[in-house]
Amino acid sequence: MCGIVGYLGTLKAAPVLLSELRCLEYRGYDSAGVAVIEDGQLAVLKAVGKLSNLETLLSDVQPRATVGIGHTRWATHGVPNDENAHPHLDCTSTLAIVHNGIIENYVELREELMEAGHQFRSETDTEVVAHLIEDELKEDPDDLLTGIRRALHRLKGAYALGIVSQRHPDKIFAVNHHYSLAVGIGVNETFLASDSVAVCQYTNQVLRLEQSEIAEITTAGARLFSFAGVEVKRNPVELENKQFVLDKQGHKHFLLKEIHEQPLVLRRTIGKYLLHPGKKINFAGSSAHGNYGVHLSDAELARIDRIKIVACGTAYHAGLVGKYIIEELCGIPVDVETASEARTRRLLVDNRTLAVAVSQSGETADTLAAIGEAKNRGAIILGITNRPDSHLSLVCPNLLVTECGLEVSVAATKTFTAQVACFYLLALYLAERKNLLPEDRIFALKAELLRTPALIERILANQDDIREKSIQYSDAPGMMFIGRGIHYPVALEGALKLKELSYIHASGYAAGELKHGPIAVLDERVPVVALTIPGTVYEKTLSNAQEAKARRARMITVAVEGDELVRKTFETVFTIPPVSEFFSPLISVVPLQLMSAFIADHLGKDVDQPRNLAKSVTVE
Numbered sequence: 001m002c003g004i005v006g007y008l009g010t011l012k013a014a015p016v017l018l019s020e021l022r023c024l025e026y027r028g029y030d031s032a033g034v035a036v037i038e039d040g041q042l043a044v045l046k047a048v049g050k051l052s053n054l055e056t057l058l059s060d061v062q063p064r065a066t067v068g069i070g071h072t073r074w075a076t077h078g079v080p081n082d083e084n085a086h087p088h089l090d091c092t093s094t095l096a097i098v099h100n101g102i103i104e105n106y107v108e109l110r111e112e113l114m115e116a117g118h119q120f121r122s123e124t125d126t127e128v129v130a131h132l133i134e135d136e137l138k139e140d141p142d143d144l145l146t147g148i149r150r151a152l153h154r155l156k157g158a159y160a161l162g163i164v165s166q167r168h169p170d171k172i173f174a175v176n177h178h179y180s181l182a183v184g185i186g187v188n189e190t191f192l193a194s195d196s197v198a199v200c201q202y203t204n205q206v207l208r209l210e211q212s213e214i215a216e217i218t219t220a221g222a223r224l225f226s227f228a229g230v231e232v233k234r235n236p237v238e239l240e241n242k243q244f245v246l247d248k249q250g251h252k253h254f255l256l257k258e259i260h261e262q263p264l265v266l267r268r269t270i271g272k273y274l275l276h277p278g279k280k281i282n283f284a285g286s287s288a289h290g291n292y293g294v295h296l297s298d299a300e301l302a303r304i305d306r307i308k309i310v311a312c313g314t315a316y317h318a319g320l321v322g323k324y325i326i327e328e329l330c331g332i333p334v335d336v337e338t339a340s341e342a343r344t345r346r347l348l349v350d351n352r353t354l355a356v357a358v359s360q361s362g363e364t365a366d367t368l369a370a371i372g373e374a375k376n377r378g379a380i381i382l383g384i385t386n387r388p389d390s391h392l393s394l395v396c397p398n399l400l401v402t403e404c405g406l407e408v409s410v411a412a413t414k415t416f417t418a419q420v421a422c423f424y425l426l427a428l429y430l431a432e433r434k435n436l437l438p439e440d441r442i443f444a445l446k447a448e449l450l451r452t453p454a455l456i457e458r459i460l461a462n463q464d465d466i467r468e469k470s471i472q473y474s475d476a477p478g479m480m481f482i483g484r485g486i487h488y489p490v491a492l493e494g495a496l497k498l499k500e501l502s503y504i505h506a507s508g509y510a511a512g513e514l515k516h517g518p519i520a521v522l523d524e525r526v527p528v529v530a531l532t533i534p535g536t537v538y539e540k541t542l543s544n545a546q547e548a549k550a551r552r553a554r555m556i557t558v559a560v561e562g563d564e565l566v567r568k569t570f571e572t573v574f575t576i577p578p579v580s581e582f583f584s585p586l587i588s589v590v591p592l593q594l595m596s597a598f599i600a601d602h603l604g605k606d607v608d609q610p611r612n613l614a615k616s617v618t619v620e
């Protein structure tokens, strides 16, 4: 995960590096550091903890350097401390390196380098790269590009690197191998970052490093080379020059702001592809990053007889809702698998399978690996992402883009509902193009989908009541979330939100599974949250809730306004406006998001940046 930045120009580097790092803090926040070259000397400054600690350090030191690299870390090898924070140095402390990813063969390389006399200062896998380059520079210390290339040939794994050397104060080298790096080209200044968002604060001319490429960066721009040393010619693309504004818009946390953005995000995402219930779904689209949209030919559509969804975390839960939606509307069998599992076993897909990868960031290593495998096996590929400039967009010839804007909070909320909305759209699109449903049914479904954002607004208007009801459960040692059918993935998502935000253990179960084991956990200390929306599984879920209540569990439910029956079973009722069972996941998840946010805030947790997490999970 981790974020890499760089700057070379005429401004003081430290404030630029810091503002780039601020855009990337979502990638990790265990420690941060910079390496700058000032008066011909390399200087490294690091601080454990949040970026604000590095900011304080830099404001004390005030380096004047105009070249530097920086890093924000999510620890993989070695605990978060000053020694393990990046940048890392070679033995001579003249070459510094920042790294995102994992060097898989670092143990053997480290042993070999130590035997050769190299002194290591950290427990990281990264440090071997600095020493390896140092070793490869012995023959010609001035040819850094060749030294780097030779070192890369010895590395195994996936990585992105930023490198500066005191011998070359007018250059930064960047390497991309299965990750993302963007070089921003300004006037007499050049920027580097793991995410183009960080460089777009300064310039909209962006050169993305493709796989296995090295960039030699100067104030005049960047030259690209393959790992074999062959120069690659590619022009920068012009991106929309969006400012990355860290503005909570009056909310206490980004999380709350993002929960509140859901009606707008859904209107934008649905509205982009569906203008009116009487119109066909239009998945055409293009962007500066290449074409996106869905471009399935009639032959491909006719062939699809199975759908495989791969994703992680919240995106996986969106995929599970997608299964219910597509199977219900299209009658096409769908299976959903966490990408980390899908990538490690024989993936049974073929050219009749539509393989769908769902990823907010478009950078999740497991999801990219799983969809890459599906592609190799001949599946038809489609991605759903919030980042059309991500790696996923390069892999997917068909791409649906959620219109969420940046999601700053590590816990996914608005991107979940937008991903679910994409599954409704996809199912309707398949039904339409494959003639699977009568026109009047499609019309009615589209009309209902277009009405869902307004229903969320009504829940949000009631958030004070949700806060008051939620915080009374803050002292629970654990909670259980239950739902049946299409509500089951919502229960899983409710449990995940509570865990990651409040650190209270929570499990999500199919309500019918409770009696097969989990019920043993229940007593008066463990609240149970049930999704009881009228529909095919309403009565059965109420029966399962009764079984939990009989074990003295405190009972909470999400139910529709006017449902008096649930009050007999549940001590706390989060009401939502009346909604059909089929569309309810878009609505019923909202009180659960708010409940987790309020409990976490009440417990004094770091709501936007929960411990141990990072937003973009770029390691396996």
Ligand code: M6R
Pocket (backbone or CB within 6 Å): 312, 313, 314, 315, 316, 358, 359, 360, 361, 362, 363, 364, 367, 410, 411, 412, 413, 500, 613, 615, 616, 617
């Ligand atoms: O960027 P992605 O959607 O691929 O990320 C997948 C998960 O890492 C992500 O959804 C994670 O579970 C969130 N922190 C959940 O809130």
